[in-house]
Amino acid sequence: MSAHDPRFDDLAPAYLLGALEPHEAEAFTAHLDGCDACREQLVHLKPATDALPHGVPQVEAPPALKGRIMAVVQAEAELLRAAGDAADRPAPAPAPARRSWLPGWLGRPAFALAAVLVVLVAGAVAGVAVSGSGSGTRSVVAQTAPKGSAVRLLVRHADGHSTLTATGLPGAGADRVYQVWLRKGDGDPRPTNALFTPDNGGSASVDVPGDVDGQDVLVTSEPSGGSRTPTTKPIIAVSTA
Amino acid sequence: MVVTPPAADARDPRAMADEDLMHLVAAADPQAFEVLYERHSGPAFSLAYRMVGTRNAAEDVVQEAFLNLWRSGGRYDRARGSVRTWVLGIVHHRAIDALRRSSVHEKRRTGDDEIAERLEAPERTDVQAARSEEAVVVREAMETLPAEQAQVVELAYFGGFSHSEIADILSMPIGTVKGRMRLALEKLRSRLSGGAVGEMTA
Numbered sequence: 001m002s003a004h005d006p007r008f009d010d011l012a013p014a015y016l017l018g019a020l021e022p023h024e025a026e027a028f029t030a031h032l033d034g035c036d037a038c039r040e041q042l043v044h045l046k047p048a049t050d051a052l053p054h055g056v057p058q059v060e061a062p063p064a065l066k067g068r069i070m071a072v073v074q075a076e077a078e079l080l081r082a083a084g085d086a087a088d089r090p091a092p093a094p095a096p097a098r099r100s101w102l103p104g105w106l107g108r109p110a111f112a113l114a115a116v117l118v119v120l121v122a123g124a125v126a127g128v129a130v131s132g133s134g135s136g137t138r139s140v141v142a143q144t145a146p147k148g149s150a151v152r153l154l155v156r157h158a159d160g161h162s163t164l165t166a167t168g169l170p171g172a173g174a175d176r177v178y179q180v181w182l183r184k185g186d187g188d189p190r191p192t193n194a195l196f197t198p199d200n201g202g203s204a205s206v207d208v209p210g211d212v213d214g215q216d217v218l219v220t221s222e223p224s225g226g227s228r229t230p231t232t233k234p235i236i237a238v239s240t241a
Numbered sequence: 242m243v244v245t246p247p248a249a250d251a252r253d254p255r256a257m258a259d260e261d262l263m264h265l266v267a268a269a270d271p272q273a274f275e276v277l278y279e280r281h282s283g284p285a286f287s288l289a290y291r292m293v294g295t296r297n298a299a300e301d302v303v304q305e306a307f308l309n310l311w312r313s314g315g316r317y318d319r320a321r322g323s324v325r326t327w328v329l330g331i332v333h334h335r336a337i338d339a340l341r342r343s344s345v346h347e348k349r350r351t352g353d354d355e356i357a358e359r360l361e362a363p364e365r366t367d368v369q370a371a372r373s374e375e376a377v378v379v380r381e382a383m384e385t386l387p388a389e390q391a392q393v394v395e396l397a398y399f400g401g402f403s404h405s406e407i408a409d410i411l412s413m414p415i416g417t418v419k420g421r422m423r424l425a426l427e428k429l430r431s432r433l434s435g436g437a438v439g440e441m442t443a
Contacts, residue, residue, distance in 0.1 A: 013422035014404045018337045019397035021405070048429035050322065052398055053288040053329040055379030061286035065300050070275060073311050077271040150312065167309060171342075200298070200342075201305030201335065 004037040012041040016049040022148075072205070076165070079154050083137045144237035146170055149202065153217055153238040160211030164219070164238070169198040172221045179226045180208055181218040181234075188229070189218050195226050212240050259324035266314035274311050281325055282307070285332045292336040292399050293343075302339050306331040333398075340401030382432035390425035393418060 008031050014020050015028050032039050142151035149168035156162065164180065172178050178196050181189035198204040208217055219236035254262060254276045265273030285306060289299035309331055317327055383391060396402045396410065404422070408415040 010416075010419040010423050013426045014397070014419055016426065017394065017397040017422060018333060019402065019404045019407070019422070021403050024403075045423075045426040045430055047433055048426040049398065050326050050329075051375070051379050051382070051429065051433055052394070053284060053333065054373075054375045055383060056287050056291040058283060058287045058376075059290050061282040061303060062296065062300060065286075065303060066275075066278060066282065069278065069304055069307055070271070072308060073271050073274055076311070077269050080269045167305070167312065200301040200339065201308075203305060203308060 004035050005031065008035065008038055012038050013045060016042065016045055079137050079163075080139070082156075083139065140238055140240055142236050142238045144234060146235050151236050151238070153208070153212070153240065155212060155240060160213040162208045162212045162217070162240075163205060164208055164217060164236075165205045166198065166236070167201075167203045169202045169204060171202075172197050175224050176221050177224050177226065178204070178219050178235075179222045179230075180206060181220065181230060182208070182210065182212065183216045183218055184214065189234075191226065191228055193226070195222075214241055216240070260317075260319045263314055263317045263319075263324055266311065267317075274307075274314075277310070277324065277328075278307055281328045284325065285328055288329055288332050289336050292333075292401065293339055298339060298343075299336075302332060302335045305335045309335070337401040378433065382429050385432060386425055386428055390421050390428065393421045394425050394429075397422065 008028060011020065011024070011028050015025060020028060028038075032042065137154055137156050140153045140155060142153070145151040145166070146169060149166055149170075151164070151166040151169075154163045154165065169178075178198075180192045180194035180196075182192060183189040192209050194206050194208055196204050196206040217236075217238040217240070218230070218234040220230040220232045220234050222231055254265070254270075254273050257265075257273070257276070259277065259280065262273040262277050266277065282303065285303050286299055289302040289306075290296065293299050293302060306328065310328060317324065321327065383394070386394070392411070393407060396407050397404065402410065404418050405415055408418045411418070
């Protein structure tokens with residue numbers, strides 16, 4: 001049975017307009033599972049917010065933007081093809097536990113991209129299982145990553161060379177930078193000279209020096225210029241073991 | 242969603258429907274992605290620009306949104322609506338994040354002047370007023386809203402302000418803000434009946 005909780009009164013319109021804070025949106029989507037009234041209101045009003053973008057003045061996207069985006073897309077497609085599983089990649093796992101009446105974009109990065117991470121885990125696990133010929137690339141999803149981000153490590157079998165790619169990362173902070181570390185087992189993290197900051201959109205792609213096989217890849221926020229030992233806890237951890 | 246990709250080499254992506262291209266994107270097909278980008282980048286950039294106000298910031302939003310689509314395309318479910326609606330939803334979301342992250346948002350003036358500015362976008366020579374049927378329907382629907390309802394839609398949907406921030410800006414209880422949001426969307430919804438705008442374009 002689904003009794004409406006008055007604390008969630010009239011949150012559906014705010015949710016559809018994008019006007020809830022992330023934690024409110026998460027609580028609301030959780031509430032939707034059990035509340036017919038809110039779900040019906042959501043489904044009824046969604047066409048209104050779907051229509052809003054259609055009334056804005058139309059501006060052409062700058063042509064150079066396409067080239068930049070396609071460069072990233074082509075590079076990632078190439079890596080996945082090299083892994084040998086792109087063409088018949090298994091279907092991604094369904095997003096967890098949310099029914100089809102919800103808007104396609106679940107409304108908040110923390111929730112929606114967490115669902116994406118589940119999809120990537122399913123895909124990456126299948127990818128690791130499939131690619132075993134000793135050549136090509138495999139994709140490993142980060143075991144630890146900031147809420148709302150999607151982080152994975154693309155590892156080339158031949159030489160252990162890898163690239164860390166991420167979306168949805170928070171900024172490193174003023175005068176700070178993200179630093180990549182390598183750690184073997186329980187040993188101390190060893191610094192690398194791979195320093196990076198995400199772009200305005202939270203995306204980043206960084207080459208990890210050396211051979212990562214059997215090691216963990218960690219990322220911490222450090223002062224500009226990097227550190228010799230981590231001064232903060234890792235926000236990203238990827239195990240290649 | 243079970244993905245059975247169509248035989249990609251047998252069909253020209255440019256002749257394929259959006260939903261079928263999404264299957265290919267889920268299988269990491271860059272040509273399919275490229276066609277989707279070409280079809281939807283205009284409306285995507287237009288929404289982003291309307292919200293964040295500068296070309297550079299709009300480009301970042303569009304790039305984020307489309308890369309997100311590329312990396313998580315397997316999540317698209319056609320039962321939820323058209324690919325365009327889905328893309329614009331991602332763009333809207335990213336633009337709100339960008340607005341809330343930027344210091345401009347925090348320093349933004351509040352009060353009638355700024356709201357008035359936001360409600361009347363200045364003419365731009367490089368901008369083409371949307372003339373499509375659906376655009377006319379949406380603009381007319383917005384014009385029928387009482388000013389106080391249009392205001393909350395503008396501040397929330399296009400301005401990226403949360404309902405509690407809007408309550409502060411307008412010095413009113415949050416319940417009033419939520420009520421106006423509901424009334425605005427109900428009114429827009431009733432004006433749009435007879436074929437949802439946004440589903441007209443496949």
